[in-house]
Amino acid sequence: KQEVTQIPAALSVPEGENLVLNCSFTDSAIYNLQWFRQDPGKGLTSLLLIQSSQREQTSGRLNASLDKSSGRSTLYIAASQPGDSATYLCAPDSSYKLIFGSGTRLLVRP
Amino acid sequence: GAVVSQHPSWVICKSGTSVKIECRSLDFQATTMFWYRQFPKQSLMLMATSNEGSKATYEQGVEKDKFLINHASLTLSTLTVTSAHPEDSSFYICSASFLELSNEQFFGPGTRLTVL
Numbered sequence: 190k191q192e193v194t195q196i197p198a199a200l201s202v203p204e205g206e207n208l209v210l211n212c213s214f215t216d217s218a219i220y221n222l223q224w225f226r227q228d229p230g231k232g233l234t235s236l237l238l239i240q241s242s243q244r245e246q247t248s249g250r251l252n253a254s255l256d257k258s259s260g261r262s263t264l265y266i267a268a269s270q271p272g273d274s275a276t277y278l279c280a281p282d283s284s285y286k287l288i289f290g291s292g293t294r295l296l297v298r299p
Numbered sequence: 300g301a302v303v304s305q306h307p308s309w310v311i312c313k314s315g316t317s318v319k320i321e322c323r324s325l326d327f328q329a330t331t332m333f334w335y336r337q338f339p340k341q342s343l344m345l346m347a348t349s350n351e352g353s354k355a356t357y358e359q360g361v362e363k364d365k366f367l368i369n370h371a372s373l374t375l376s377t378l379t380v381t382s383a384h385p386e387d388s389s390f391y392i393c394s395a396s397f398l399e400l401s402n403e404q405f406f407g408p409g410t411r412l413t414v415l
Contacts, residue, residue: 220402232305232392232408233343278342285331285402287394289342 191216191283193290201296208266210293212279217260219281224253224264226275227292233278237264269297302326303395305407312383313415320378320410322393328373329395333404334366337390349376383414 192215202208212222221240225233237246237253239262245254250267262279276294280287302325312318322332331350335343347368349355355368367379376395380387390411394404 223403225406230390230411233394233406235403235405238403280343282402285396286345286348287333287343287404288345291342 191219191281191288193279193281193288195277195279195290195293197293198291199294199296201298202269203298204269204271206269206297208269208295210264210266210277210279210295212262212264212290214260214262214279214281214288216281216283217257219257219283220285222253222255222262222279222281223287224251224262225278225280227278228275236277266295269295271297271299273297301403301405303393303405303407305393305410307410308408309411309413311413311415314384315382317379317381318383318412320380320391320393320412322376322378322395322407324374324395324405327395327397329376330373330397331395331402332370332376333394333396334368334376334378335392335394337392337409343392346378380412383412385414388412388414 194213196211223238224236239246239255252265255262276292278292280289304323306321334346337343346361347355347357349370357363370376392409394406396402396404
């Protein structure tokens with residue numbers, strides 16, 4: 190059974206810092222892994238999808254890496270802004286099902 | 300592209316009534332649709348997976364007679380919470396995927412259900 194852990198659970202940083210959010214998963218037999226952000230009371234916004242054959246994906250200030258064999262993914266946020274404040278969720282796709290971690294709550298202070 | 304809508308966005312009902320939530324893929328035909336539930340301060344938990352024209356596959360611990368899923372077309376899936384009780388109050392989110400996009404899931408905005 191796939192289990193997903195995200196560290197840290199919460200993070201508060203001043204604006205402008207570069208951030209690293211970590212995700213680990215127990216079953217390395219995945220098809221892909223997605224990173225999402227969720228604003229309070231809202232649905233999910235897809236940020237990045239990494240296929241199992243890929244090592245990383247980039248979109249703007251976001252970069253996600255995947256080390257499938259060790260069961261780890263990292264989301265790197267460059268030059269953080271207050272608008273980046275949200276909960277970030279990682280979800281590996283095992284057997285065409287997304288299993289979500291409990292998320293990292295990020296607060297970027299002006 | 301790849302927009303998924305849900306209706307209603309929020310609903311309040313009395314205990315014992317049934318509530319239907321719709322999930323639509325607006326600009327693509329979804330191979331598969333998924334239903335998730337999220338309790339306050341918790342992450343999303345998959346409830347069931349449905350393919351058009353076939354019965355939904357429910358996750359362990361999810362009562363299929365209580366959470367009725369109908370996937371009548373490639374663009375519409377509905378979740379009906381039957382005989383709702385206060386403990387069913389939650390945030391219900393659907394997603395849709397199609398094979399041509401490597402099964403990436405696109406999520407709806409969610410439906411907040413409050414059962415009094």
